[in-house]
Amino acid sequence: MFLVTAEEMQNLDKLTIDQVGIPGVVLMENAGLQVVKVIKEILGEVPGKQVAVFAGKGNNGGDGFVIARHLLNMGAEVKVLLNGEPADITGDAKVNLNILQNMGQKIFTINNSNSLNIVKLTLVYTDLIVDAVFGTGFKGAVNDHMGKIISLINESGKPVVAVDIPSGLEANTGQVHGPCIRATHTVTFGLPKLGLTIHPGKEYAGQLHIADISIPPDLVKKQNFNKFLLTKELVAQMLPKRHSQGHKGDYGRVLVVAGSEGLTGAAVLTSTAVLKSGAGLATLAVPRSLHDLMEIKLTEVMTKPLPETEKKTISRDALEEVIALTESADVVALGPGISTEPATAGFVRDLLPELNKPVVIDADGLNALAGNLEVLKKIEAPVVITPHPGEMARLAGIKTEEVQNNRIEVAREFAANWRVNVVLKGAETVIAGVDGSLFVNSTGNPGMATGGSGDVLTGVIAGLIGQGLAPVRAAAAGVFIHGYAGDLGALEKGQAGLLAGDILNLLPKVFRELEGA
Template sequence: MRLVTASEMGSIDRLAISEFGIPGVVLMENAGLQVVKAVTDVLGDPAGKHAVIFAGKGNNGGDGFVVARHLLNMGAQVQVFLAAEQEQISGDAQVNLNIWLKTGQKVFPLTKSNDINLVRLALMNADLVVDALYGTGFKGTIQKPMATFIEAINACGKPVVAVDIPSGLEADTGRVNGPCIRASYTVTFALPKIGLVLPESRLYVGKLHIADISIPAALLADNQAKRNLITKQLVCGDWPRREGREHKGNFGRVLLIAGSRGMSGAAVLAAQAAARSGAGLVTLGVPAGIHNIVETKLTEVMTFPLPETNNGTLDKSALDMITERAVNTDVIALGPGLGGSNETKALVRELLLKIEKPCVLDADGLNAMTGRTELFRLVKSDLVLTPHPGEMARLCGISIDKVQNNRLATTAKKAVEWNTIVVLKGAGTVIAEPDGSIYINSTGNPGMASGGTGDVLTGLIAGLMAQGMTAGSAAAAGVYLHGRAGDAAAEQQGMAGMLATDILEQLPGIIKELENEIG
């Protein structure tokens, strides 16, 4: 799904009105109704409940008046606070304010700091709060007295539904420069705005719902869009189909080179994930010293031993054995648990230059390229890098803070510079392609921040590539399924104590859900 800036969304709205003849007041009505639907999801039947609505002077406030009217009709007690004088309201917002007033209801002006006692009393009695103060055009810092009112809303402990965007959040960057509504639920209209899906905004957005307000699909679609949110629909569009008469060789062969003394678990997790992805054949090469361990743990994966150093890491002499195996594989995954010996680093660099098969590079495979990233452009086939922020910082030669504060820009820049697909892991995983395309993941949770989950992702992406997905599509599908499996694990057992194996166990069911959707 296309991600847009506030300006791009504004242009779409204007075209819906000017080119398709949809009155702005109709779009406002549709938007308000979608918020009402969200409110009923939170409250259940609103009859007899007390809703407090905070409306600004723009179209966001107009949406709030629509919400107020419909909740009133459904039997709710509704109190509307207006952050302006009535005379300042114009256009479609004025139409809906007038309708509200003609029902015999009032609006309470919210323009002075001494209004705070009335606000606190209303919030104390509220069952739900609707934030319709500031829209997607907001930039900067909210000042007093509005800052005081927002702090009171955040402190009241009641569920808050934000209209289009939480007030105080910048739509293009996700930045918060002062007081900002911490919504339980945000209903954004037509398309997601970039700032709503970035890690820094998660604390404020709550659960994000993208609502259809009947803007024509032709205005929303853009096959050339460079920014997209990874959703189930996007993944379904590229999912590999299985026909009736096929055998394991048709579903792809993955060669995984991983593990070292003390880190056999990383190799096992990555191999199991590749198998769980649906790949037909998975082969794992490990240092000879841990071969018996991984053979004991893996029954569905073929394994073979490789020469090792005295430290139990892969020796450079393993190069020929690996390249020989690579001839009959579709995709290579390289890096989980390899360790950091100089011999292993040299092996990784030579392998990347010698093999001509698509490759997923992770963990110690990435660390081997620190200071040698110019070699990425010499790789002969598709290359997917899956760094966490620390690995990305080392590859880029910058601090982790710089990476995290500029996740989109850094990932996009390096994908072009290195001519690779870069998957920057973390909350709101970012995928960037060499053509400038950026994808942001919509699944996952903090419980997944534990050892081994990255190894699972490596195997999953490699397995999907082996089944015929392009490198970019496999990366997008992999992070989506990985996050969705983590969400399913969290739903069943909570986030605390979640293990990588919990994610693995959820994968078949999540893939089945996806395939049922495709039909």
């Protein structure tokens, strides 16, 4: 599903009006009716119910007037509270305000401090609140007075249906810069706005409904939008199809360079995840001392011993052997459990410029790059990096908090500046492509913050690149699949007891579901 910015949606509305010829007032009517549909589901019986519609001066308020009219016609007791004066309203919103007034509906203005008592009293008796104060035209923070009203609404404990987007939330970033409506439901029009799908906006939006207001799908397709919400249908389309004459070499050879003493599990999880994601062959290269152990632990994965340091980590002398191994590989996964040993970090920095195969760099592989980002510019093959917020902060030289407050921007900027595909992990993982594309994940849960979970993800992404997916699509599909397996695991075991091995073992089930989707 496409995700849009406020400007992209406004342009789409405009094209629908100007080129397709659907008048704005018709779009507004459709929008209002779609919200009424959701309200009916929440309220059950509408006649006799009390509904408070908080409206603003723009078109979001106009939608509010349409909603008020339909609910009145259905027998609800509706109170319209306008954050402004009726004389301020123009255009399509004015048309709908006039209709309400012609129907004899009183409009309460709430843009002055005397109005707080009206608001408080209304909230005591209302069964449901409609938030039509600000929509996609909103930027920055609400003023103090509106902030007080928003706080009263949030404290009321009543169901709140946000029209298009909760008032106070920025559509493009998902950021709030002051009080913001905490909706129980948000009915968004046409396409979901980016900010509704990502922290913290996602939490403010509550249950998200995507409502058709009759913007033609062909018009949407023509826009070449490059931001996506990852859904089962989208990921199922991305996955490679296996053909009847298939041979294991057709499904990719993946080289995993991983592990050190005490961190053998990372190597096992990554290389096994490669195979469980459908890749044909996986070779695991590990420090020599760990090799025999791996031969016992792993059956389907091939193994290669590498020169090691005294600390039983990969040594700089391993460079030539690893380069030789990459010759017969389609993709390399580098980093899980390799340790932060300086000689091993040096090996990573020596290896990367020599690679001519796509590479997924994770964990200690990324730590080797912090402060040495110029190495990224020397890699000719496509790169996927999979930092968690702390690793992203270290790489970008900023604070973790800055990363978390601006996840989309940080990932996109890093991808553009360093020409690497970025998987920024965390709640709502975002994937930013070198090509400017953006994917926001919709699967996963806090139970997945457990040792080894990231190693599994690295294996899935590398396994999918091995099968011919473009790196950014492999990253996006891999993130969704990994999260989905984690969600199934949490259903079975609960979040606290979820282990990376559970996620790994559920991968086949997820792939099977997606084959049928």
